[in-house]
Amino acid sequence: MREPAPEVSTAGTVVTAGPAGPPPAGPAAGTPHTATGTKDPVPATDAPPAAGHQPPAGAVRPAPRRTDRLGTGFWALFAAMFVANLGSGITTVAFPWLAADLTRDPLLLAGVGVAAELPWLLFSLPAGVLVDRYEHRRLISSTHLGRALVVGLLAVVLFADVASIWVVYLVAFTIGALTVLNENATQTILPRIVRPSQLNRANSNLVLADTTGGVFLGPAIGGLLLTVAVTLPFAVDAALYLLAAGLILLVTASARKAAPATGAATAPPVGTALGPVPAAGATAGAAEATATTEATPGTDPAAAPAGRSLRTEMAQGARYFWNHHVLRQLGIFLGLLNLASAIILGTQVLFAQEILNLNAAQYGVLFAVGAVGAAAGAGLAPMLESRLGARRVLLLTLFGNSAVSLTIGFTSSALLVAFALTVGAGLAVVWNVVTISYRQRIVPEHMLGRVNSIYRLLAWGPLSAGSLIGGLVVKLGEPLLGRESALRAPLFLSGALTAVLICYALIRLRDGIWSRDRNAVYGPDDPTSEEEDGMAEDQLTDERPGGTAAPPAPAFGGTGGADRPVLKTLISVNVLIAVAGLVMIGLEEGLTPAAAIWDGVSPLHLATEMNGPAVDRGEVWRLVSSMFVHYGLAHLVANMVMLGLAGWKLEPLLGSRRFLELYLLSGLGAGIATYLFTHDALTAGASGANFGVFAALLLVCLKLRRRSVLAIVLLAFGVVTTFAIPGMAIAAHIAGLLVGTVVAAGYALPTGDRRDRLQVAVPVGTLVVLLLVAVVALLL
Template sequence: MASAVRGPGTRRPGLGRPFRWLWASTAASNAGDGVTRALLPLLVVGSHPEPAAVAGLTAVNMLPWLLFALPAGVLADRVDRRRIVLYSNVLRGAVLLGAVALLAGDRPLPLLYALAFVLGIAETLVDTAAPAMLPRIVRARDLERANGRLSAAQIVLGEMAAPPVAGLLVGVAATVALATGGTLYALAAVLLVGLAAAPRPTNAPPGAARAAPGAAAAREPVLRGIAEGVRFVLAHRTLRLTLAASTLYGLAFSATFSMLVLLSHGTLGLGATGYGLLLAAGSVGAVAGTWLAPRLAERLPAVPLARWCLFASGLAYVGLGLARTPVQAAAALLCNGVFMMGWNIPVMSLRQRLTPEGFQGRVMSVSRLCAWGAMPVGAALGGLLAGALSVPTVFVLSGGVLAAGALLLLAPLRGDGAGAPPGTGAPADVRRNTDLLDKG
């Protein structure tokens, strides 16, 4: 629900010391992600330049999301989430620092794959537990602002700054790049030590204030915990429909992004530098979106804001497919970056706000699994459509489907997104908490 509009002289309250510790740790972790995401393919190409070897690295790195995303959600709802993130960063730091000695000489492909797989497992745990921590650290009305700042750190450090730095470091020595990534993850773990268990803000919605499951819940079978989480998501109309829209967005994003390099080279006639500038335009738009989306969320209901941003993102993809000059393409990508954050930040905040404390990890894991799981399918569809029709047509069709889907899927939701139908199939105490949310 949109909060009241502040007067021009009203100063926003801070997000608090616990959030600052979380932000600092997340920033260091995102920088480590950016270094390793660029480093691993370079290590593989340097010793195994075959296309199949490079493709295999991506598959191995993404495999943990398919294997462990749902169990990671159960773990995040049964164990201290701060410890999950802390220990996962310690693991990533230790693995990369240990690889400095192992990969100083020969770089066996199985060892590189094992490194990518272990890092993928840790990433699955961190990316599930860290967002689930946020509702216990900041007030419910500040979730958009907090998610915006975390997203900005991810984009600036993980996607814009760290990958080029990793390329420069590899040019010096691969071991230097490995040590840098390991040090950043270790720093993320150290910074998280400063995040003590913070009490839930007193003005949080009642449903989110539910304590984590006790010892009895921790002894329940993992499969039962997964089933309860999936049932809860599917039974809550807002969660179910926004999840369907996220899955559609994953399909459209991967179908277009996989073809962007061909659009850049073939249709627009750009070289490597021009392609990099196109990517930079999208990142600049996303950073702007992390600033704009929380401010719009203060004045507009969450669902209409997310719906129209998703619709506009689809139109931006259509515009990208119709672009015939680099300036037009860059403008479309910049706008898409803004609209992408206008969708992601309100929807993530809405899910956090509507989900009881004991289900935060599982709701996050289900949404990540659907969004990330749709991406390989979307990439394959993009390739098939480009071969059968043309590369620009992929962008026009994907954008049109996304725009239509945004309107159709989210049309039944109210402005604040609250509301679960009776007979949800979730445990009775969770249904009561959701009912309180619906009335709040």
């Protein structure tokens, strides 16, 4: 059971944020075709060179010192969240699977979700007071230790073979209670670790950690562990919680601000500009440098005045929240939205088992595939809010939530469900980043724990009721509708309720974060900007006189690429070829939904896909052309989304020419490997080339000391789906990965006088080797 608290959930999968919190590829099973789905370190000193000094030819221009680093305190929190959510993700699959082994009653099965979510109704308000009173790090670490103990005891009970559904209820309730405190404290400490202008980016990173561990790797690993022993996922989860508790000890945070001596804080009147509330401490760097620790509970300046009761402080927080019109609106609205989504949660494991016909490992993969969408959402959220504004972004996520639920309700295809969950996960993560950052900016620090608790009470409280409603809908609907229709009914009900909420938002919600005027969201000094939160992390820049930045320049001496022309061209070519193929299918035999989405094979495919016997007859162009054709729109979209995510970062760093060379060489290597090792298979797809791009992105990020989380997520996703989804061309993926690594090493690793020569020699040499291998294979 995965426990990080969701701000908004979508399509039956709880998506979390901050924290936070499921793309298929390839043709449909059973077809004969398979998818190949396939700055140098910154100097230690910023002192200018001596007069007359010129850098050696080919040297990389040093990047100016960045003042927007998130700091080691934040990255320690990031690591702890990733580890804890990895363990929670493992039990996301293990808990419902265990419950389904113990009972097939949909109402009893939904009770597991009720037990897990009930603590949010019972303990949210007291938890907020505790978070405002006591040391945040100690609370976070203690709750990790508590969850480790509880999950470890469950592993012992399972090993002794004395488990029952009631034991599962008790464990779920206890973990839920500890999570209430853990998640509140984790969100509340963040403004003390980073500056207000960094909150969007920091929350995006935390969402990415949650997504990578809890949505992608965790469920996939959990499904595999279940195939070994039912006890194993829970034992691993307990160990990971212990590690997370240790990592929290490395978090450094600035001292807490003292609460007002008298009087309850009140919300500003509606209509005033709500400027950002500065975090305690000037910068993350200052907090890191001084390593200021929190005061002990007895001397904490932010602690409640002596004699103030728990009830009094709860009432103070409730008054602040209720008097703040926008927060009250947003909390109630989110509660109703999560109620609609939770209707799906209680019986989703039965839907996966009985309608999608998934086993435990496949059920884990179903959760995992949405990580690409969630990672994209985490990365794009600051930019989307900057470009579109908060209102449009939130409305976009609502439309997506409703569409995902209805799509899943109408299908029996696991691949289509995975695709829908990918879209829904990305949109839900965007909602989380925008709304969490909004709260952290506008709420005074000494009230943030209590306001978070009230907000989460409204957001999480309905989840237990939603799970119960979903179980009742299935149980009562089965005699009238039949088992399959009854299992689909919660999805249709969820989609319909979300559609009603969309209408309400369009008509009634116009203040604060819902305003069309962004000055009414954060105030005229809006701290969210692409310049501050985006480009500085991804690209080298040149400093101009007067402090302005020149256009981004590639690393390693390259030129061009800032506008990403090669990436846009590659995606356009793939899309145009796919559309041409669908038109041919429609003209020849009529276009069915299955052909359009999953397994369409047109005359264009027959002439260009990888076909070993056809290559033997002299059709050698297939070694290259196969990387540009796809079997259906789902296959195309999955590959293009992953290429877009990686290429958007990589092309500006390598330059357009090098990026094109890397892509084509990786794709050629994948084609040759397919010819050698799966000679008789009919394959196509860009993922062999994609693997080369993923490997290059990781190597370049490591070389430049940039964030490599996206590259790791994409590579891990590719590896898992390669071995988990039938029909994937494993040889093509491995070959693309190896070729991409070699070519990227030739671009990024050489230094000094050898750089220019090696940057030409390595790709040329790689091409020669690949052609020699192809010639030898053809002759033999």
